Amino acid sequence: MINMSEVKLAAETRTEFGKGAARRIRRENKVPGVLYGHGSDPLHLTLPGHDLLLALRTPNVLIALDIDGKSNELAIPKAVQRDPLKGFLEHVDLQLVKRGEKVTVEIPVHTEGELAPGGNLLEHVLNALPVETEATHIPEAVTVSVEGLEAGAAVLAKDITLPKGTTLAVEEDAVVLQVLAAQAEEASEGEAAEGEEAAEA
Known part of the structure; x- marks a missing residue:
């Protein structure tokens, strides 16, 4: 099977870091994440929790990120942290990819x-x-x-x-x-x- 489709997610850049900020983000049913790759500085994002959870059901899902409504990037999940007891998403690492690029x-x-x-x-x-x-x-x-x-x-x-x-x-x-x-x-x-x-x- 070929995974041709991509899942569109609206992401926001975040400026708050640390456990307190992460807890606040998760209270809003969102997930903190980092987008990295292609030699660019890591971009810290806030992602919609429910939509992200659904997207991650597909292994190596291709995610089309709409960041702050200004830029669009393609990414694949590289590391997903879940709460060991409750199973909710704690954090996600996303790898920046380009069309035609080998990964x-x-x-x-x-x-x-x-x-x-x-x-x-x-x-x-x-x-x-x-x-x-x-x-x-x-x-x-x-x-x-x-x-x-x-x-x-x-x-x-x-x-x-x-x-x-x-x-x-x-x-x-x-x-x-x-x-x-x-x-x-x-x-x-x-x-x-x-x-x-x-x-x-």
Whole structure:
């Protein structure tokens, strides 16, 4: 899937800093943030909380910022801080991007299909795949088929089909997914139980 759309957010530059200022901003259902990149000075912003929360549901969402109604910038989220208990947004770092520019991001890895029978486990060694892609065409995710994979099988980065214009930003032989054999302990417990039943019989 290609993330073609961009989410428009109205942002305001902020001049107040520190915990007190951040609390005041959050009381107004807004989120403090910083926009940086391209060698420019970091720009401290206040962003609309609810709209930002919705936007961040899309991994690597492309955000079109209208700053103070004067300038427009494109950005992608680089770091998001949430309250560990309540989950609300505390702060967001945004990276400035330009149309056509290549950026390095991590995209989620989704799986489809059923493993070979036998109770084996699928381990996500990498939950997200580092790739280099165009800032305005960041894939939302990659999907990998694990249909029929046996214990010991692995999916490497180079095995994953990437959308046009997207390249790996990780070693080709990096293990992304691997199939682990069903726990040997469980099997031995089962055998022991069967042995006891046989002895009782």
